[in-house]
Amino acid sequence: MRARATPAQPPPLPPSRRREAGDVTTRQTRRREMSRGDCVAMEPRAVGVSKQDIREQIWDHMESQNLADFPRPVHHRIPNFKGSYLACQNIKDLDVFARTQEVKVDPDKPLEGVRLLALQGVRNYSVPIGLDSRVLVDLVVVGSVAVSEKGWRIGKGEGYADLEYAMMVSIGAVSKETPVVTIVHDCQVMDIPEELLEEHDIAVDYILTPTRVITTGCERPQPMGITWSKISREMMEKIPVLRSLRAREQQAGKDVTLQGEHQHLPEPGRQQAVPLSAGRRPPDTPGPEANSMEAARGSPAGEGAPLAADVYVGNLPRDARVSDLKRALRELGSVPLRLTWQGPQRRAFLRYPDSAAAQQAVSCLQGLRLGTDTLRVALARQQRDK
Structure with missing residues (x-):
């Protein structure tokens, strides 16, 4: 979920009041409320342990010791x-939470208390956002099956938190x-062998x-983006x-080969697309090519490209320019992979990553006007069949 906290950011606390890396704050009054079995630290059972071994160990222990709660x-x-x-x-004791404007909290049940805290005094929450929404998240809260004091984390094995x-x-x-x-829970904090960590794993x-x-003081780098070879x-x-993100990164020249696919190399002698510059973006976002639209003159791109579909746009004004259509598409959030003018x-013909994206674009662009003319928008295949 995404929520907005207080509008004003208090100044950062001086270094003397910040927790140092590796510092562990223990609340003795709360410790006395927990049974002795609740706070037993766990260690991997044997050398050569796998992530799944650790998951099973944690799950079994929490059930057998009755530490687990619904569900x-x-x-x-x-x-x-x-x-x-x-x-x-x-989390209320963390300076980073006090200064947070935008927080992303995973939907896992043990994080429910954080979601409620984040929503206090908030009127707008769970607002859908698009890929071009320019959101800057100040804090990410994730669930874990196991985590080490070094900040190394193991999830439930499906990879959704890492992917998000x-x-x-x-x-x-x-x-x-x-x-x-x-x-x-305290029993989920344990040593995790470093050799189990992978490039796509997030640290805490x-x-x-x-x-x-x-405070882990973890220096392990966070994932730099989507590892497409892990995506099925x-x-x-x-x-x-994911299809839209993959199309963007493919336009930017990145390797987007999926799991089980052979890497697709550019065809010899084929002209590379010239990206159309995008507008303002927040810091550390990919460059303009990540939000690009390829423009070409002539006939629409050939058939047979994977995950691609064309949209026909007709009744363009006689004095219309390609920049007019590009601007309208951006404003509607319906930027294609390629625009053939x-x-x-x-x-004009618009190419999208797949038929679902093309159909969505057709719905979005219905009633679009350039000047005084209302454009005709349909799937290109349907237009050719008329």
Whole structure:
């Protein structure tokens, strides 16, 4: 979820009041409220342990010791635990939370207390945002199955938290300076072998438990964007926005080869697209080419390209310019991969990543006017069939 906190940012606290890296704050009164079994630290059982071994160990322990809370069983979940609301309250002690304007909290059950805190005094929340919304997130809160005091994290194994973070990197919503917080039970804090970490795994800066606030001082780099080789076709179908992000990064010349695909190299002698410069963007966002629109004159691009579909735009004004149409498309948030301009015929063709994106564009562009003329918009295939 996304929420806006207080409009004014208080000045940063002086260094003397900030927690140093590696500092662990223990709340003795809260520790006495927990049973001795609640605070037992766990270690991997054997050398050569895998991420799944650690997950199973945590899940089994939380169930057997009755530390888990609804929904149960906690296996294959980010586990909810008794005392999760207590752990969430600790976020109020973090300077980064006090200064937060935009916070992104994952939907996991043990993070519910943070979501409620973030919503206090907030009128607008869970507002859908687009890829060009220029949102800058100040704080990210994620769930975990296991986490180490070094800031190394293991999720439930589906990769959604890592992917969402990478997607935010891709649109410039977060940077390497954006702090990441996780909420866990004390028994979920354990040593994690470094060899288990992968390039796409996010690290955490703060760990909140019912009894401790841990500042990890983690220096491990965060993911720099989407690792497309980890993305399957099935995931592309489940998360439609990935198709738009992939198309953007492909236009920018990045390797977007999916899991199980062979890398597609440019055809010899084929002219490369010249990106159209985008407008203002927040710091650390990809350059203009990440939000580009390729313009060409002549016939629409050939058939057979993967994940592509064309939209016909007709009844263009005789004095219309290609820049007029580009501007209108940007304002409507319907930027294509490629724009083929046929001004003398008073028409243009727009290429989108796939048929679903093309159909969405057709719906979005209905009633579009340039000057006094209302444009005709339809799927190009349907127009040719008439």
